[in-house]
Amino acid sequence: MAKANILLIFLCSLVLLLLGGVRVEGNPNYRDALQKSFLFFQGQRSGKLPANQKVSWRSNSGLSDGSLDHVDLTGGYYDAGDNVKFNFPMAFTTTMLSWGTLEYGKRMGPQLQEARAAIRWATDYLLKCANSKPGKLYVGVGDPNVDHKCWERPEDMDTVRTVYSVSSSNPGSDVAVDPKYSRLLLQTARKVMAFAIQYRGAYSDSLGSAVCPFYCSYSGYKDELLWGAAWLFRATNDAYYYNFLKTLGADDQPDIFSWDNKYAGAHVLLSRMALLGKDKNFEQFKQEAESFMCRILPNSPYSTTQYTQGGLMYKLPESNLQYVTSISFLLTTYGKYMKAKKQTFNCGSLFVTPNSLIGLAKRQVDYILGENPIKMSYMVGFGRNFPKRIHHRGSSLPSLAKHPQSIGCDGGFQPYFYSSNPNPNVLVGAIVGGPNQNDGFPDDRSDYSHSEPSTYITAALVGPLAYFSH
Numbered sequence: 001m002a003k004a005n006i007l008l009i010f011l012c013s014l015v016l017l018l019l020g021g022v023r024v025e026g027n028p029n030y031r032d033a034l035q036k037s038f039l040f041f042q043g044q045r046s047g048k049l050p051a052n053q054k055v056s057w058r059s060n061s062g063l064s065d066g067s068l069d070h071v072d073l074t075g076g077y078y079d080a081g082d083n084v085k086f087n088f089p090m091a092f093t094t095t096m097l098s099w100g101t102l103e104y105g106k107r108m109g110p111q112l113q114e115a116r117a118a119i120r121w122a123t124d125y126l127l128k129c130a131n132s133k134p135g136k137l138y139v140g141v142g143d144p145n146v147d148h149k150c151w152e153r154p155e156d157m158d159t160v161r162t163v164y165s166v167s168s169s170n171p172g173s174d175v176a177v178d179p180k181y182s183r184l185l186l187q188t189a190r191k192v193m194a195f196a197i198q199y200r201g202a203y204s205d206s207l208g209s210a211v212c213p214f215y216c217s218y219s220g221y222k223d224e225l226l227w228g229a230a231w232l233f234r235a236t237n238d239a240y241y242y243n244f245l246k247t248l249g250a251d252d253q254p255d256i257f258s259w260d261n262k263y264a265g266a267h268v269l270l271s272r273m274a275l276l277g278k279d280k281n282f283e284q285f286k287q288e289a290e291s292f293m294c295r296i297l298p299n300s301p302y303s304t305t306q307y308t309q310g311g312l313m314y315k316l317p318e319s320n321l322q323y324v325t326s327i328s329f330l331l332t333t334y335g336k337y338m339k340a341k342k343q344t345f346n347c348g349s350l351f352v353t354p355n356s357l358i359g360l361a362k363r364q365v366d367y368i369l370g371e372n373p374i375k376m377s378y379m380v381g382f383g384r385n386f387p388k389r390i391h392h393r394g395s396s397l398p399s400l401a402k403h404p405q406s407i408g409c410d411g412g413f414q415p416y417f418y419s420s421n422p423n424p425n426v427l428v429g430a431i432v433g434g435p436n437q438n439d440g441f442p443d444d445r446s447d448y449s450h451s452e453p454s455t456y457i458t459a460a461l462v463g464p465l466a467y468f469s470h
Helices: 002-018 030-043 087-107 111-131 183-198 203-210 222-236 239-247 263-275 280-296 321-340 354-368 413-417 455-469
Strands: 136-141 163-167 345-347 350-352
Touching: 030 111, 030 455, 087 111, 087 136, 087 321, 087 455, 111 136, 111 183, 183 222, 222 239, 222 263, 263 280, 263 321, 280 321, 280 345, 280 350, 321 354, 321 455, 354 455
Parallel strands: none
Antiparallel strands: 136 163, 345 350
């Protein structure tokens, strides 16, 4: 009888583990969430899909991208719920995936190959953008003003696929930074960084309504120069990039980290040299990283960060979870650096340990995965209760297999966009904009501020998910 009971318990445990998103040992199933996060990137792919594509309701799209300028700009990712390729947030997405893989790849297990595939899908495209024409860097495909007036599948796109670029006469230092870690990418990153340094300017000043108000460079381009130089210094250990960092002067002291404002990320990345390498030349960045943490921690006397009653970090009303996932990455990573050297610091009277930061990051991750007042998982397809009506064209419209007839620009609004039915295609792994400041979430397709997913929200969570799943 005892053996039978043990077998029964084992089988029940196995069933629970096989159910997506079920709690394991009192925590959300981080490993399942990590696996699902990589599926999301497959759902965002543009271009000719590979034979091993797992998100089967998606098909080839954007196969003529770049043809208006006689170049091949196929591939890459659609940034969110639309059918536009914005390289500014795509570069941030790719860098966060890369950073997460560098820091936590050993904890990813079989998902490491999926992480590399997600990065490679972006870098293959970004290489085309950097190398297709001498002296020109392509920064996006698709007119956002036209695209956003349509509700159609990416496979049906009939809008003009305008290409946008920056050059010596049309500068853009903020989009001209995209460091990666392979030899080919490093060579290209050096070239693009040199372009950014030589021809300084904000790309949104050059491109105007093609990128604003969608992805304006509100923070300017200095943070991108810092971010790019920090990554190239880590990749090459070339003193040129360290010396360039010093020429940038005093940095802003932000309380946010995002695709637009990268100061805090650069400070944490550079603080690694002070914490792990004990290099006093980088003490300034360590202090700036700790100053950022003091602005985030809820009990810090220097905190400038609001929290909902349910415990969620609340920065801005539109797509708030993008800040939560990005800041959680920095909390986890800086906490990991501190733990490796048994470091602590103070925010005034508040004593901060590595677990102070890691614990706060874990609470944010758990909230996103369903540990919140309304028990809503904000990752689609994870757990039993998740958003069903996300603001996403491909997810909300029937697939080509179910509806082979073309759905034109205006064809998707009345029968699908305005429908109260759940989306026919589940975009597994997508993390939406998230709840409001009262921890509420209406699950309304038209409410893009809360129901639209984006690549950079999920990309920043990959690292913490890998950390907590180990």
